[in-house]
Amino acid sequence: MTLLRQSLALSAMALRSLPQRLWPSLVIVMSMGCVVGVLLSMLSETAGLLRAYETGGDPSRAVVISANAFGTLSRNDVATILDAPGIARAGDGTPVADAEIQMWIPPTKGYTINSPELRGLGAAGLALRPGFRIVSGRPYRPGTQELIVGLKAQRAFGLKVGDRVILPNGEWPIVGAFSAAGGILEGQLAGDAETLLSASRISSFGSVLVQLQGPTAFDSFKRWLTGNPSLGVTAERQSDYDVRTANRFAAFFTKVAYAIGIVMALGALFGSVKILYATVSSRTREIGTLRALGYAPVSVAASVIAETVVLALAGSFVGAFLAWLLFSGRIIADNQNVFEATMTLRLLLLGVGWAAGIAILGSLAPAIRAARLSVSEALRTA
Amino acid sequence: MKLLPLVWTALWRKPGQTLLVCLAVTAAFTLFGLMSGLHATYRAMVDSARQDRLEVGQRFPIVTHGLRMPIAMREQIAHIPGVSAVGAYDVINGYYRDPHNHGQIMAVDKDMRTALSELPLSAAQWDALLATPTGVLVSEKRARQWHLGQGDTLPFVSQSIPRADGSSTWEFHVLAIVPDDPMRANGFILGNDEYVNHSRLPQDQGYVAQFRVAVADPAQANAISLKIDRGFANSGTPTISIPDKSNWENASRWGISAASIAWPVATAGLFMILLVTANAIAQSVRERIPEFAVLSTVGFRHSTLGALVVMEAAFPCLLGAAVGTALAGALTLWPASYLPADLRNVPKPTVSFLVLAWALGSAAVLALVSAALPVLRLKRLSVAEALAGP
Secondary structure, three states, rough: HHHHHHHHHHHHHHHHOOOHHHHHHHHHHHHHHHHHHHHHHHHHHHHHHHHHHHHHHHOEEEEEEOOOOOEEEEEHHHHHOOOOOOOOOOOOOOOOOOOOOOOOOOOOOOOOOOEEEEEEEEEOOOOOOOOOOEEEEOOEEEEEEOEEEEHHHHHHHOOOOOEEEOOOOOOEEEEEEEEEOOOHHHOOOEEEHHHHHHHHHHHHHOOOEEEEEHHHHHHHHHHHHOOOOOOOOEEEEEHHHHHHHHHHHHHHHHHHHHHHHHHHHHHHHHHHHHHHHHHHHHHHHHHHHHHOOOOOHHHHHHHHHHHHHHHHHHHHHHHHHHHHHOOOOOOOOOOEEEEEEOHHHHHHHHHHHHHHHHHHHHHHHHHHHOOOOOOOHHHHOO | OOOOHHHHHHHOOOHHHHHHHHHHHHHHHHHHHHHHHHHHHHHHHHHHOOOOOOEEEEOOOOOHHHOOEOOOOHHHHHOOOOOOEEEEEEEEEEEEEEOOOOOEEEEEEOHHHHHOOOOOOOOHHHHHHHOOOOOEEHHHHHHHHHOOOOOOEEEEEEOOEEOOOOOOOOEEEEEEEEEOOOOOOOOEEEEEEEHHHHHHHHHHOOOEEEEEEOOOHHHHHHHHHHHHHHHHHOOOOOEEEEEEEHHHHHOOOOOOOHHHHHHHHHHHHHHHEEEEEHHHHHHHHHHHHHHHHHHHHHOOOOHHHHHHHHHHHHHHHHHHHHHHHHHHHHHHHHOOOHHHHHHOOOOOOOOOOHHHHEEEEEHHHHHHHHHHHHHHHHHHOOOHHHHHHH
């Protein structure tokens, strides 16, 4: 108990004397800020991607796709799928489900590959996406070659209501803009699936999105589909499907981010150890006096660690703030997805954890040096 | 030269702290080496990508439908003036033995021999490939990763192209191990498209994924690509034709890619280390003010004192830059099979002498900036006060 009280008192004292060591302290703060800032700006990209995918995921909806990687669903397949048990029905008895296709849109200018994807939706498609809202213009009319553009696609590619997009069978006008609760659809264009099929002279769909009667209806729904030998399809809960798809894109970049974070952390670690040794040696007389007054070596060590951790935490907030300021909300368009970099609480905590970890590792050796200072020698040093 | 012993003594005054600064700088320059090496790799890929080759694909590809170009289009493209060869190929995505051994096989036809002439293959190897239906040529890198040798069987499991016999396994035979192509960071496997095409479902036969077009005059590449696209604009398969070079430029600019973060990360690392080195040299000078005062008294000029400080700051910077770059170079030699699966696809950073030169140059700037304030401080040094002691 005494030890704890002593440690707290010494830590408080050390922190109060920080202004005397302003520059070395700032260096620790800023280098932690650099590590955390770099790590979090990279991870805010993958966090944004994951969030965009997770937004639409609902365990009571299911995605049905062909069991082959590049397999399609014919009209017959779709009709059979809609007969499966467990699908919710609308008031008029029609199944709440939608057959869709997704198309890569070619670049409008030059050879720039970045361009949005177009999702062809059926009549129930928009109803299956809660949070979907037209924010300007109007929805596309079924049966006509019209498009609506998601808000993020609008920002990323500069597409406006009234613009025309070159698609199969001519130019399609954009007649409205929509939001979709920040989900991945918001980075895409949407149009009528049947019109898109006939314009592309194809007759099969890519996937079917289904509203189930409840999350528990999924297992029997899937069993029925996969047990049907004429179908050759597989089903997945939309929530699982979205997370799996998102991770397929994010896993690689996350590893790169951590690898870079580790090398930067090593740099900050060595830098901090150097500064802390210098700090301890500049405080030799003060520490000797404290020891002579009866403060335990453990408390002295604890105060060195506590001081470093406080500096590191300040640094992690600086880094997280900078990452938020510079990156959060920035639109990122990779070859398939459009999303916003997002700073999350989880990332902030991760940054704080990294900084605290580096601080504790870095301050251990200097803290032990401080604790083992011989009182008589320390007091003799001038 | 006569200053060196003085600098040396200053560095060894607190060897532990000098070592720590060196280590911190080393870490930063390891990152710098890897990042600028990565940048150099992308740059080299774009630079060596060919302007006289066009990739012709579907203009409106449906994500789930895969790429499907009727092979008959080849004749129409070949008739466009300025086109010297039209190769066709298909891509089988799948894995060997374990789903983690993911890869792809590029199944080529006979005209790819001209259209893909940059591959380091001998005439005999092309002959063998085109004459053997189930034959594949495996590049050295891929062969090492998958432990394949000449004469081995390569069962390749793929869902991407359904086979007529209902099986998902393609049985290939390794004809030869061939040299790698710098443009294919992960190695490559070439197969025979005639065989692949004949093994597909009847309704899928007669299609390929893309065409690769050789253009006689690189200056005409853009014009010919527009001509191809205009010609097919109202056909059942509208095309998009992109020169190889433009494709690579796009690939290195993608939103969430290792290439786009290389410079910002390297800069952040250097900034971090600037703070550490600046602090170290400032502290060292502060602690030795009386020493500098003595040097000043015995006739050292301000400029000489300044040079002393810069040299003292430069030592850990240059040493760390050299060791860090060397370490980055050593890390790129790390066999890809020991990397996490996702990281194997990053092109290998090219840690060249140019990267080393950049690193040393940055280290010199780092040293100058770090030493700037302490040098100014020495310039204003009042000898009398400094000698009077604290």
